[in-house]
Amino acid sequence: MAKYTGSFDTNVLLRLLLNDITEQHAAVKKLLNQTANRFAVADTAIIELVFVLDRYYGFSRLQTSEAIEGLMNLKEINCNRALFEKALPLYIEHSGLFFEDCCLAVYAQLNDAEPLWTFDKKLANQAPNSKLVKI
Numbered sequence: 393m394a395k396y397t398g399s400f401d402t403n404v405l406l407r408l409l410l411n412d413i414t415e416q417h418a419a420v421k422k423l424l425n426q427t428a429n430r431f432a433v434a435d436t437a438i439i440e441l442v443f444v445l446d447r448y449y450g451f452s453r454l455q456t457s458e459a460i461e462g463l464m465n466l467k468e469i470n471c472n473r474a475l476f477e478k479a480l481p482l483y484i485e486h487s488g489l490f491f492e493d494c495c496l497a498v499y500a501q502l503n504d505a506e507p508l509w510t511f512d513k514k515l516a517n518q519a520p521n522s523k524l525v526k527i
Contacts, residue, residue, distance in 0.1 A: 398431055402440040405463065407419075438476060489519065
């Protein structure tokens with residue numbers, strides 16, 4: 393099992409990406425540079441990060457995707473790359489879907505648990521492996 397220096401929450405990831413609070417950005421960079429071990433980042437932190445970048449900071453889907461890809465490219469960050477590498481293109485391609493929904497659809501695919509059953513008509517119509525639960 394991998395040895396981690398710790399894990400990062402969404403706020404730390406935001407400060408790293410945005411560099412909008414200089415002291416906090418510098419503190420995160422210092423953490424990244426002072427260890428040979430990696431930091432774990434939970435799926436929830438990435439999903440929340442997408443939500444905040446989109447809705448609070450007004451990032452486009454492409455800008456958000458590029459930001460997440462940039463984080464995933466940092467050798468010091470360990471996150472669920474398999475999930476996000478597939479969810480981000482789905483998110484860009486289907487503007488009617490929330491990122492959370494894209495992650496759910498990809499999770500079902502990666503875990504051989506398809507279809508993803510849902511009551512969400514948009515999700516059922518746009519995610520190829522999703523099906524609407526009939527009422």
